[in-house]
Every structure is written in C-alpha cells, then in structure tokens.
Amino acid sequence: MTQVLKPYLPQERDETVLSWVARLAAFHTGDIVARFLNDFSIPSQRLLAGDNEVLRNLAEITGADFGGLRALQPEQTDQRRYRFRGNDFSSEFMPQKELAYCPRCLREDDERGHSTRVGRWMWLFEPVRVCEHHNVPLIVHQKTKWNDMIRGFNEIAPEKTAIARQADNMPEWSVSPLQGYVVDRMRGETGPAWLDSQSIEQASRATTMIGVLEGWGASANLHTLVDDDWDKAGQLGFEVTSGGVSTIRQFFERIQRNHPSPNANVGPQAVFGPLYKWLQFSRGGKDYGPIKDVLREHILDTMAVKAGSNLLGEIVHETRRHTVKSLAKKSGLDVRTLRRALVSNGLLNGGDKSSLNNSVDAVAGEQLAGALSRAITFREIPEYLNATRGQVETLLQEGFLQPIINPSGGNRRFSSWVDTREIDDLIARVSDRAKSVDKPTSGMLRIPDAAQASKRPTKDIVGLLLKGRLSTVEKISTERGYLSLRVSPVEVEEALPLPQADKRPGRYQAAKLLGLSSRTMKRLLETPGQDFFHPEVRKEGACAKECFSFEEMERFKRKYVTLGELKKRSGWHHADVQKELRMHGIHPVCDPKWVCAYLFEREQVDPVIL
Numbered sequence: 001m002t003q004v005l006k007p008y009l010p011q012e013r014d015e016t017v018l019s020w021v022a023r024l025a026a027f028h029t030g031d032i033v034a035r036f037l038n039d040f041s042i043p044s045q046r047l048l049a050g051d052n053e054v055l056r057n058l059a060e061i062t063g064a065d066f067g068g069l070r071a072l073q074p075e076q077t078d079q080r081r082y083r084f085r086g087n088d089f090s091s092e093f094m095p096q097k098e099l100a101y102c103p104r105c106l107r108e109d110d111e112r113g114h115s116t117r118v119g120r121w122m123w124l125f126e127p128v129r130v131c132e133h134h135n136v137p138l139i140v141h142q143k144t145k146w147n148d149m150i151r152g153f154n155e156i157a158p159e160k161t162a163i164a165r166q167a168d169n170m171p172e173w174s175v176s177p178l179q180g181y182v183v184d185r186m187r188g189e190t191g192p193a194w195l196d197s198q199s200i201e202q203a204s205r206a207t208t209m210i211g212v213l214e215g216w217g218a219s220a221n222l223h224t225l226v227d228d229d230w231d232k233a234g235q236l237g238f239e240v241t242s243g244g245v246s247t248i249r250q251f252f253e254r255i256q257r258n259h260p261s262p263n264a265n266v267g268p269q270a271v272f273g274p275l276y277k278w279l280q281f282s283r284g285g286k287d288y289g290p291i292k293d294v295l296r297e298h299i300l301d302t303m304a305v306k307a308g309s310n311l312l313g314e315i316v317h318e319t320r321r322h323t324v325k326s327l328a329k330k331s332g333l334d335v336r337t338l339r340r341a342l343v344s345n346g347l348l349n350g351g352d353k354s355s356l357n358n359s360v361d362a363v364a365g366e367q368l369a370g371a372l373s374r375a376i377t378f379r380e381i382p383e384y385l386n387a388t389r390g391q392v393e394t395l396l397q398e399g400f401l402q403p404i405i406n407p408s409g410g411n412r413r414f415s416s417w418v419d420t421r422e423i424d425d426l427i428a429r430v431s432d433r434a435k436s437v438d439k440p441t442s443g444m445l446r447i448p449d450a451a452q453a454s455k456r457p458t459k460d461i462v463g464l465l466l467k468g469r470l471s472t473v474e475k476i477s478t479e480r481g482y483l484s485l486r487v488s489p490v491e492v493e494e495a496l497p498l499p500q501a502d503k504r505p506g507r508y509q510a511a512k513l514l515g516l517s518s519r520t521m522k523r524l525l526e527t528p529g530q531d532f533f534h535p536e537v538r539k540e541g542a543c544a545k546e547c548f549s550f551e552e553m554e555r556f557k558r559k560y561v562t563l564g565e566l567k568k569r570s571g572w573h574h575a576d577v578q579k580e581l582r583m584h585g586i587h588p589v590c591d592p593k594w595v596c597a598y599l600f601e602r603e604q605v606d607p608v609i610l
C-alpha cells in the first residue's frame with residue numbers, strides 16, 4: 001500500500017495512536033472513526049490491541065514512523081495482558097472500561113482549533129490520577145458504548161463550553177510520587193532499585209497496598225476507598241517501598257509494635273490486614289512480585305506460624321517462632337512458669353505487649369523449655385548427683401553446674417534450677433577416665449576426702465578430672481554419682497603443687513630487721529611525700545597485705561642510719577654523738593618527735609662518726 005493520506009497530520013507529543021487515528025478520521029474525512037477504519041480495512045479490535053501489523057499499515061498510509069507509533073500505543077500480548085515501552089502488565093493496570101482525561105489539557109487543545117483534542121498515553125494507566133501539567137485530578141469517563149474506546153476525546157468528553165467549565169472547577173491536586181515513578185519508568189528513567197527490580201504493575205500495586213495499611217490500618221475496607229484515597233495510598237506507600245526491603249521491614253515492625261496483642265494470639269491477618277489478605281487470598285495464581293516474600297519472611301521471623309500451614313501461597317516447612325502458649329503446649333509446661341522463664345532469659349520482653357513481642361525464637365525457646373522440663377531444684381540436686389549440699393554449692397559457685405537462667409539476669413525463682421542433662425553431663429565428664437572397681441584400691445579417696453588429705457580445694461580436683469589430668473581414677477561399681485569416684489590424694493598433690501612460700505617481711509617484721517620500732521616504721525610510712533619505703537602488696541587468700549622486698553630494705557639501710565647504731569659503732573654517749581653531728585651541721589632527716597627516732601643520712605654521717 002502506498003501513502004494515500006495527505007497532508008501529513010503529525011501526532012502530538014505523548015498522543016496515543018488511537019487518539020491520533022480519531023483526529024485523522026475527522027481531519028481527512030470529517031467522519032467518525034468507525035467508517036474511517038472501514039475505508040482503510042483496519043479492524044478496530046486489532047487497533048485497540050495495538051497490533052503491530054495495524055500500526056505498520058497506518059505507518060504506510062500516513063507516512064508516519066512505525067517505531068514512533070509503537071512507542072505511543074500499548075500492545076496486547078495475551079488475553080488481558082499488555083506491553084508498553086518494555087513494561088508488561090495486566091488490563092487492571094490499564095483499565096479498559098475507563099477513559100481518563102484532564103479537562104484543562106482538553107481546553108487548551110480546544111483553543112487551538114476544531115477536533116484537536118489529544119488523548120495522552122499517561123492517562124491510560126491506573127496509578128495516574130493527576131495531570132502533571134495542571135495538577136488537577138483526571139476526570140474518568142466510564143465506557144458506555146461498544147465503540148467508546150476508539151472514539152477520540154472530541155466525541156467522548158463534553159463539548160467545548162462544558163469542558164471549559166469543568167476545567168475551571170477542578171480542585172488542585174499534586175502528582176503523587178508513585179504516579180511520578182510510574183510515568184518516569186515508562187519514559188525510560190531509573191528509579192529506586194527495589195521497585196525497578198519488579199514489574200511496573202507489581203511495584204505500583206505493592207506500594208499502594210502498603211500505603212493502604214499505613215493510612216487506613218489493618219481493618220481498612222478497600223471497597224470504601226475513593227480515587228483520592230488511592231492517590232493518598234500511593235503517596236504513603238512510596239515513602240516505604242522506595243527505601244527497599246530494609247525500610248519495608250522497619251515499616252512492618254512499626255505496624256506490629258503499634259498493634260496491641262493482649263492475648264498474644266494475634267496472627268498476621270489481624271496485624272497486616274489489607275496487605276496480608278491481598279497476598280494470601282489472591283485468585284488465579286497472580287504473581288505479586290517480591291513483596292510477597294518480604295512479608296512472608298518478616299512474618300516467619302517475627303510471628304508464630306505453625307509448620308504445615310499455608311502462608312501467602314506457600315507451605316511453611318519449619319516453625320521459626322512459637323507463642324508462649326504453643327511452646328507450653330509442645331513442652332507440657334505451665335504457661336505462666338514458661339513465660340516467666342522466657343522473660344528472665346531475655347527471650348521475651350516482659351514489658352512489651354505489642355504483636356511484635358508475642359512470640360519467641362523457636363530454637364532458643366524449645367531449648368529453654370526442654371531444659372525447664374528436665375530441671376530439678378537445688379534441694380533435689382544432692383540426691384540426684386549423690387553429693388552433699390555443700391559440695392553441690394561448690395559445684396554451682398565454681399560454675400561446674402549452671403542454673404538454667406543466670407540469676408543476675410532475672411528471676412531468682414529459676415536461679416537454682418539446673419537441667420538434669422547438665423548434671424548427667426558433668427558426671428559423665430568427671431568419670432570419663434574412671435576404672436570401674438568393686439572396691440577402691442588402698443589410698444584412693446572420695447573427692448572431698450582427697451581434698452582434705454591433700455589440702456587442695458575440691459574445685460581444683462574437679463578441674464583436674466575434667467581436664468583428664470589424673471591418671472588413676474576409680475568408680476565404685478555399686479555406688480553412683482559424684483561420691484562414687486575415688487582419686488589419689490598423692491597424685492592430686494603432685495598435679496597441684498603449692499606455690500613457693502612468700503618470705504617477704506610484713507611491716508612489723510621489717511621494722512625488727514631494720515632495728516626500728518613499730519611506731520617509727522608506721523610514722524615513716526605516714527610521712528607526707530615519704531621516700532623511705534616503697535611497700536609492695538602480697539595477696540594472702542582473699543586479702544592483700546603490705547610487704548617489703550629485701551632489696552627495698554637494703555636500700556633503706558644503705559641510705560639511712562639511726563642514732564642507736566651510731567652510738568654502738570662509736571661507743572660514745574648518745575648526747576656526744578648528737579653534739580658532734582650538730583657541730584658538723586648534720587641534722588636528722590625528719591622530725592625526731594614525729595618519728596620517735598633520730599634518723600640521719602649515712603652519706604653525711606659516715607665521714608664524721610667512725
């Protein structure tokens with residue numbers, strides 16, 4: 001077919017092919033579209049479907065560029081499926097029964113002449129509700145006649161004066177960020193990564209449904225929402241979805257935190273309302289994109305969902321969280337006892353009654369519940385372990401046995417509950433190398449007796465057993481538990497050598513060795529800014545004691561000399577010694593009344609008193 005339509009009527013910017021064809025019909029034949037299509041053998045259904053062959057024919061008839069036409073008309077790819085500029089979507093995204101228009105745009109078209117109204121491609125899409133040029137809501141015309149879709153706005157929309165009146169009476173709306181995103185993406189621009197990773201329809205729908213939850217809460221009724229509401233929902237949702245998965249999960253947490261859970265039985269439907277129902281009860285196997293997995297993972301991570309149940313279209317294989325009730329049922333424990341234990345152990349926040357806190361980690365929870373159901377109290381341990389109360393106390397104090405819940409972390413009630421599995425494990429470990437005998441070999445003693453005989457602490461003997469450091473250990477076959485073991489005190493002594501005795505003198509002894517009185521020693525140590533002694537600290541059991549190294553005492557003796565020593569050395573009367581020293585201008589190093597002694601610097605005295 002050769003080009004037959006002249007002059008060439010160009011497409012307006014953003015004008016759909018359907019709108020252009022309607023204008024072509026009016027321009028060239030002054031006729032209605034249906035007859036125009038008939039004249040050129042263009043089936044209207046295929047034109048509506050944006051069929052490639054039809055567009056090619058139109059390009060030939062008019063001299064237009066096929067690629068240009070293709071970029072301005074969505075193409076039907078399947079039943080109720082369309083594609084536009086590389087984006088695939090369903091007919092819900094491009095409502096077939098509605099034709100939306102901006103009366104101000106049409107008024108401007110009218111001002112240019114007759115039959116000049118242009119249908120813009122953005123108006124085809126459901127998330128587009130506001131004219132981006134005039135910031136007014138689009139007016140939606142419901143398709144009433146079979147051929148409404150192919151008729152242009154010159155025929156469908158009100159006539160010139162009515163459209164001008166409509167245009168004058170529009171409220172001001174702003175373009176929602178979701179609409180902006182959808183149109184920009186159609187124009188080939190990139191947007192937030194998470195939204196760009198899915199189809200445009202999935203991105204738009206997920207954003208809107210999150211917005212509904214944010215704006216109208218879990219009990220939102222979608223049927224009561226009007227255009228304005230959906231626009232607002234797109235706006236609210238975009239703040240969340242544009243931030244990607246982490247922002248979406250933070251949003252879910254906030255929703256849970258604000259949702260009270262008085263009976264701890266609140267499930268995901270009650271908390272996530274419209275979003276959950278949309279994804280859970282979808283029909284026809286629709287693919288809603290990544291939002292489904294984000295919500296599903298979040299629910300599994302934070303709420304109790306039974307294994308085997310259907311969550312958002314998939315069977316749950318493993319329970320990640322339990323409610324206190326379901327865990328109590330599974331473990332056969334009392335709900336209140338279990339709750340207290342979970343709170344004490346930090347698995348549950350005792351003060352938080354929100355639905356973010358109505359479940360516990362399944363693995364940690366089951367572990368604690370298991371330990372609790374096997375646990376015995378402090379009173380029962382001696383019998384179970386076959387040890388005295390004192391020995392059990394030592395084992396607990398030294399950490400060989402751990403209470404189920406650290407007493408510093410919470411409820412004292414559980415501070416003496418010990419898992420019998422742990423007690424069994426301790427017995428097994430200390431008996432690991434024991435040889436079973438009917439009677440103990442001579443000299444082999446029970447652990448407490450061996451501790452007494454070797455003068456070594458029980459805890460150190462248990463430590464040796466746990467480390468496998470004792471070569472001979474016996475277990476009496478007719479006895480059980482802790483007291484059935486026998487060890488050799490001689491081997492214990494060898495394995496635990498006593499530290500070398502510390503012979504450094506204390507203050508009293510040091511004074512004696514230096515020929516000073518105790519009081520003098522005390523005063524010297526108390527002299528402000530003193531440099532006589534630098535005492536050291538020796539640990540003796542639990543308390544620290546002052547002591548003096550031999551080097552330190554030598555240093556003192558080399559530096560200072562007492563009047564007593566000078567008297568002895570010279571054989572003079574002490575008054576003569578003092579007189580002699582004064583004559584040489586030598587004075588005591590500190591006030592003799594304060595220190596109760598005359599102390600001189602040896603360096604000064606030695607040349608004078610021989």
Ligand SMILES: [Zn+2]
Pocket residue numbers: 102103104105106131132133134135
């Ligand atoms: Zn407009």
